Amino acid sequence: xxxxxxxxxxxxxxxxxxxxxxxxxxxxxxxxxxxxxxxxxxxxxxxxxxxxxxxxxxxxxxxxxxxxxxxxxxxxxxxxxxxxxxxxxxxxxxxxxxxxxxxxxxxxxxxxxxxxxxxxxxxxxxxxxxxxxxxxxxxxxxxxxxxxxxxxxxxxxxxxxxxxxxxxxxxxxxxxxxxxxxxxxxxxxxxxxxxxxxxxxxxxxxxxxxxxxxxxxxxxxxxxxxxxxxxxxxxxxxxxxxxxxxxxxxxxxxxxxxxxxxxxxxxxxxxxxxxxxxxxxxxxxxxxxxxxxxxxxxxxxxxxxxxxxxxxxxxxxxxxxxxxxxxxxxxxxxxxxxxxxxxxxxxxxxxxxxxxxxxxxxxxxxxxxxxxxxxxxxxxxxxxxxxxxxxxxxxxxxxxxxxxxxxxxxxxxxxxxxxxxxxxxxxxxxxxxxxxxxxxxxxxxxxxxxxxxxxxxxxx
Numbered sequence: 001x002x003x004x005x006x007x008x009x010x011x012x013x014x015x016x017x018x019x020x021x022x023x024x025x026x027x028x029x030x031x032x033x034x035x036x037x038x039x040x041x042x043x044x045x046x047x048x049x050x051x052x053x054x055x056x057x058x059x060x061x062x063x064x065x066x067x068x069x070x071x072x073x074x075x076x077x078x079x080x081x082x083x084x085x086x087x088x089x090x091x092x093x094x095x096x097x098x099x100x101x102x103x104x105x106x107x108x109x110x111x112x113x114x115x116x117x118x119x120x121x122x123x124x125x126x127x128x129x130x131x132x133x134x135x136x137x138x139x140x141x142x143x144x145x146x147x148x149x150x151x152x153x154x155x156x157x158x159x160x161x162x163x164x165x166x167x168x169x170x171x172x173x174x175x176x177x178x179x180x181x182x183x184x185x186x187x188x189x190x191x192x193x194x195x196x197x198x199x200x201x202x203x204x205x206x207x208x209x210x211x212x213x214x215x216x217x218x219x220x221x222x223x224x225x226x227x228x229x230x231x232x233x234x235x236x237x238x239x240x241x242x243x244x245x246x247x248x249x250x251x252x253x254x255x256x257x258x259x260x261x262x263x264x265x266x267x268x269x270x271x272x273x274x275x276x277x278x279x280x281x282x283x284x285x286x287x288x289x290x291x292x293x294x295x296x297x298x299x300x301x302x303x304x305x306x307x308x309x310x311x312x313x314x315x316x317x318x319x320x321x322x323x324x325x326x327x328x329x330x331x332x333x334x335x336x337x338x339x340x341x342x343x344x345x346x347x348x349x350x351x352x353x354x355x356x357x358x359x360x361x362x363x364x365x366x367x368x369x370x371x372x373x374x375x376x377x378x379x380x381x382x383x384x385x386x387x388x389x390x391x392x393x394x395x396x397x398x399x400x401x402x403x404x405x406x407x408x409x410x411x412x413x414x415x416x417x418x419x420x421x422x423x424x425x426x427x428x429x430x431x432x433x434x435x436x437x438x439x440x441x442x443x444x445x446x447x448x449x450x451x452x453x454x455x456x457x458x459x460x
Contacts, residue, residue, distance in 0.1 A: 015051040018042050032070055033333045039064045040324045044412055047317065050428065055313040058320035065323065071330040079322030088318050088419055090286025091145035094265070095423055096310050097293050097300050098146070103258045103265075104153035111150070112157045119166050119235045122158065126151060126173045127228050134182025139282040140189050140416035142272050143178040146265070148423045150174075166238030168430050173231050175420035176434065180227060183406035184220035186212040191367075191405050195376035195398055202380055205394045215399050218453045219446035220406075226441050230434060261300050264289050314422035318415055328369070329378075347389040352460045353451045355390045356400055360447060363404020364439075368413045375405045396459045403450065409439045 022042035026035045039061065046057040065076045079085055098104045115122040133143045151174040160167040182188040186209045199205050268289040272282050293300045301309065345358040367375040383397045411417040411431050420426055454460045
């Protein structure tokens with residue numbers, strides 16, 4: 001208890017110090033970019049340390065940007081109009097329905113038939129399932145919304161205590177595996193879709209699904225196995241134990257309400273998986289599913305569910321993250337950083353391996369100053385100058401960008417991980433350490449591996 005209190009006080013002290021420095025910077029300078037950067041760093045620190053409730057931190061960020069006049073109100077509150085915000089709102093309803101109806105337990109019970117109480121088997125089942133969903137569902141946020149309640153139920157069926165290494169390891173497996181290695185698929189993640197769309201609009205270059213997969217397969221296959229190894233090491237020796245309070249029932253039949261929920265869920269996943277053909281955004285699919293589930297006649301939720309069962313406060317977190325990105329873009333902070341850093345990358349000086357490392361490193365750094373989905377907005381216009389400096393094609397430059405912003409060093413760079421943290425209360429410290437270690441390992445091994453592959457393919 002004393003150790004936990006000490007850690008908490010240390011985190012709160014650090015956050016308070018960062019906020020104090022940010023306040024001083026805002027008070028002493030009239031440079032809008034510097035003020036925005038200070039407020040953004042302070043806000044992200046508060047989110048990372050959880051020194052305040054997420055909704056409180058979000059309101060502080062909104063008010064701070066309004067106070068300094070950093071951007072018009074419609075920009076500051078643009079997060080509430082973003083499709084990602086409404087995807088989360090719909091996802092919270094779906095996730096709560098999966099948990100409260102018991103459907104998550106039912107699916108987990110069937111998964112339990114493959115995993116038993118073995119942590120190792122559970123990690124492999126969740127990892128392969130996450131990768132498979134990446135090939136089917138075109139956005140990581142719907143995938144994490146579906147997977148998290150099921151993972152929580154599986155951990156419960158295995159008898160893993162919340163907060164234990166085994167319990168935390170399974171939650172991190174589910175969160176990371178639906179995101180990081182799925183960047184091997186062109187349609188799997190929003191940042192890639194934004195980047196490829198911008199490249200096509202700006203330069204008329206089009207990337208096919210197969211060519212994209214071949215170019216991104218080396219580093220993402222490596223990411224998959226590195227993450228599995230790290231997650232197995234994290235939870236070594238933490239197999240589940242008998243849980244008499246929640247006995248596992250193999251042959252329990254689904255209720256009518258669970259069948260209805262399952263039908264809605266299957267329809268939603270089918271629409272998410274085929275959005276390339278029908279063009280309906282994932283957010284509107286999620287909202288439609290949420291609306292259906294909240295219909296009293298379906299009896300999935302009680303009539304007062306919006307008041308008593310669904311906590312929408314976490315939606316403020318994602319709105320604030322989108323706000324930070326929008327305001328940074330409004331004041332041109334990303335562009336200013338790019339103008340300063342890009343000339344220092346020493347591109348085209350004779351080493352294509354250095355060029356690849358420099359471009360991916362710059363892309364990754366920029367994605368952590370904003371968020372991954374916003375990074376392509378800054379990077380795509382720079383592709384032509386980078387292509388000229390390196391002698392690479394525009395699409396090869398875009399692929400290097402993709403490796404960079406898909407390298408997640410901090411969870412707060414990625415909205416799906418933020419949502420995973422919120423839905424399942426994943427410990428931020430453990431997830432951050434996993435992100436950092438996996439990013440270091442896959443960068444040092446994956447970038448040279450990618451370079452060899454691209455040289456062999458004649459891309460660089």
